Amino acid sequence: MEEQSIQMNLCSTRKEKPDSDQLEFGKIFTDHMFIMDYSDEKGWHDARITPYEPLRLDPSAMIFHYGQSVFEGLKAYLTSEGKVQLFRPEKNMQRLNRSNNRLCIPPIDEEFALQAIKQLVAVEKDWIPRAEGTSLYIRPFIISTEPYLGVAPSSHYQFIVILSPVGAYYKEGINPVKIAVENQYVRAVLGGTGEAKTGGNYASSLKAQEMVADQGFAQVLWLDGVEKKYIEEVGSMNVFFKINGEVVTPALNGSILEGVTRNSVIKLLKHWNVPIVERKISMEELAKANKDGTLEEAFGAGTAAVISPIGQLTWNDEDFVINHGKTGKIAKRLYDTLTGIQYGKESDPFDWIVEVEEVEQLVR
Amino acid sequence: MEEQSIQMNLCSTRKEKPDSDQLEFGKIFTDHMFIMDYSDEKGWHDARITPYEPLRLDPSAMIFHYGQSVFEGLKAYLTSEGKVQLFRPEKNMQRLNRSNNRLCIPPIDEEFALQAIKQLVAVEKDWIPRAEGTSLYIRPFIISTEPYLGVAPSSHYQFIVILSPVGAYYKEGINPVKIAVENQYVRAVLGGTGEAKTGGNYASSLKAQEMVADQGFAQVLWLDGVEKKYIEEVGSMNVFFKINGEVVTPALNGSILEGVTRNSVIKLLKHWNVPIVERKISMEELAKANKDGTLEEAFGAGTAAVISPIGQLTWNDEDFVINHGKTGKIAKRLYDTLTGIQYGKESDPFDWIVEVEEVEQLVR
Structure with missing residues (x-):
């Protein structure tokens, strides 16, 4: 894939942010999303950050019929010093490509996709909730969009990333x-x-x-x-x-x-x-x-x-x-250590954390 | 489900029909489609025949993430006397509901869904190709449309039927x-x-x-x-x-x-x-x-x-x-008999054929 840049088309007005103590999982989405198109002729192209809005797809688009799709899930965490952190996001990009291979979906450029995620998160930094245990859930996904009812790999895809502020999984502490x-x-x-x-x-x-x-x-x-x-x-x-x-x-x-x-x-x-x-x-x-x-x-x-x-x-x-x-001792220690690393409260002996820089540095 | 009627919203202009000798499978679609919505509150509702057009779905709609969907495939055949025939369509509606059950999708009213298919086919009768071995492919499908990233059965669905004129499967006769x-x-x-x-x-x-x-x-x-x-x-x-x-x-x-x-x-x-x-x-x-x-x-x-x-x-x-x-003798005899029944050239000893009446009789 040739080097490409991300077009920015930002909203003029922003939605009201939810109360960070009242968040559920995956019901509220931020102002923008990332989209990139694929065609057999052009490869992955037209990478852009645009306002979050409905997708328009032909009723015969393959995703509605033959389920050719993959996704990932990861989170952005806000530290007490105001840093934005991702946890091993390169692992998600690697797995996305392994999933792509199994589903006959063309591979993505993992570094570019991660760069797109960082850029989107930076744009939406104010959406990362601050309450204990909350985070900004990141959902990258790829759908087959060719309007064709034949059972075959699609010739068109969209790679999309959406973001959702999510509440603490354990509202009353870790619980069996x-x-x-x-x-x-x-x-x-x-x-x-x-x-x-x-x-x-x-x-x-x-x-x-x-x-x-x-x-x-x-x-x-x-x-x-x-x-x-x-x-x-x-x-x-x-x-x-x-x-x-x-x-x-x-x-x-x-x-x-x-x-x-x-x-x-x-x-x-x-x-x-x-x-x-x-x-x-x-x-x-x-x-x-x-x-x-x-x-x-x-x-x-x-x-x-x-x-x-x-x-x-x-x-x-x-x-x-x-x-x-x-809750067992090992489970508790793992939970405390992993969340500690994710929220920047514990040292990170494996260099798992990837920091999201300020948006000014990302958008050139 | 309460008795419901189908709202009709027909196009003022029609697309040009393709040459019936040049048809491929599942690439061209007719002027209209059938849609019906489901919500946990209202059940299946708002059945309508509308112009064929893109679906607008939230990027978080469950179909894009968790694959909760089912579909069917059947055909409408034109006889030499100009009759429009379906082949055992009630079997497809029964299977659709069995698929629904496995995928945690609410059941449809099979008789009503079949009536909707007949009505849509009647509206699009001129789209049924006439060349030997051609037909109008009917694709009913149900997709989960709730905008929610939780892994759970959707609370919203759409049941959609689209139609595609398709060419003869065997362009040069049945072939192993x-x-x-x-x-x-x-x-x-x-x-x-x-x-x-x-x-x-x-x-x-x-x-x-x-x-x-x-x-x-x-x-x-x-x-x-x-x-x-x-x-x-x-x-x-x-x-x-x-x-x-x-x-x-x-x-x-x-x-x-x-x-x-x-x-x-x-x-x-x-x-x-x-x-x-x-x-x-x-x-x-x-x-x-x-x-x-x-x-x-x-x-x-x-x-x-x-x-x-x-x-x-x-x-x-x-x-x-x-x-x-x-090609073996049994395969040939089955092929000739089944297609013979489907196109009204052979007698129908099992009452497999369901005729689609003229649109005037269907639209009340």
Whole structure:
């Protein structure tokens, strides 16, 4: 792709900002968005920051029919000194391109896309909420836009970035949830799209989620699609267990999404000399560990919650109450450290933070 | 759902119709479309036939992120007497609701949706091409439109029907294709969305299709996601084999789409007293039948091609040439009979045809 610049078309008036104590997730959007077009002839082109407004798409646009799309999710954090920070955003850009590959979507220039995100966040700096635990959620996504009903990769795409100020995930402090092990529905299978961040994986997960929500569970624990024996993910997070002093997480196997938080948890645990292994874990092993008292902690890891402790796991009719239903020590330490780094309160031993400079420096 | 009527807002000028000998699939659309909205408060409402025009959707509309969508595909045929015919459209409406159920989309009123399709086709009657083998393709689809980034069923949807005049699938007569057995990628697995007609299934199929197309194959033959042993579908069609005088098709198992053409093929074969069974079929069984000379025919069945004979099947490095690479007798007879019924040239023993009345009778 040739070097390109970002056209700026800013609003003359701005929307009123919401109260940062009252924020929900993903319902309010900022004044501007980033868009870039792709055609087979021109490649990615016409990068621009424009007012946030509806997309106009032909009813035959492929995204409405064949689901060819990918997305990412990350956050911008405001430090107490007024700095704007991103957390390992290059990992999201790398994964976006891995997802693109699986979905037959042309790759983006990762550095340019990250530059676009930084520039958009800088333009919208005043939208980053200040209250404890709040942030500006960043949603890059690519949709197939060719007006054609043939089942084939689209010849046209749009790469779009939108921003949403989001509230603290834990309004009353980090808190364990109840999870149901899903035996009927499957999230993904080897040879499918489980490794990619694409709409279809989320669409297919809704049914299981809907069924367990009625029974008071926060999420489902997904098992492998082949044997329904091995643990894959929890809801839309990666999952970790502490068994007899060792932290275990399912190894990446082609159907598990490679989470940025998952990778960060593994790096931190190694840094702390806490034993951590990536391998297959079966429900039977977990049941045995629960029975003999060696299942010490369980938690999910993802961008939205950072760390989500699991207080109870229900498998068929069996309830595993983990760490007396309380947040475990490792989960708490990971949560405090990760959020500490993200909000600039803790040192950043791995150079994970990418600072967003002032808009004047970005817009040339 | 309460009884509702369809508001009519017709164009004052019409587009020029394409040459019916030059038509491709799914690239040209008619003057009007049908739309109906859904909200949790109002249910399905505001049914209308309006000019065909771009949809305006918020960039955060769920369809762009989480793929919650379903669709159908059927055709309107013009008979030599000028009648407009649909083929078993009630089956498509039933399947649409089964897909809706799997994707957590509220059900539609099947009779009302079919009435809407008939009314739209009647309005666009002049768009139905007249050349041999051509038809008006009908694409009903439902998309999730709530502007919200939470992973949850949408609270807003649109049900839309668009129409596209399409050319003959076989420009030079029914013709066998070469198919590659897919060993790496998987279309669907039990517990996933394989039974539903939803975008994600098609998005995930693109990669395998792209890889075999480079090697000169028309489509892939999908194997089951668990053992990669049993045959599921071919491309986006159901598949049939004639082995030693008996026709065999994979039994519906939760990951195979229940095709309307599949069902019609089974009914016709029974009517003709041709042995037909629905059961598991492994690639090993097929290889054995190929070796001992009992693999007599193979063909796909779907709305687009009706019947698509398979002349060669390649499994790993082994090529099975079927019926000397020629269209088999059963495939030909099914193709002639099904298209004969669809175009009103053959009698319709099962009452499969639904006639579309003149627009004056439909618009009250």
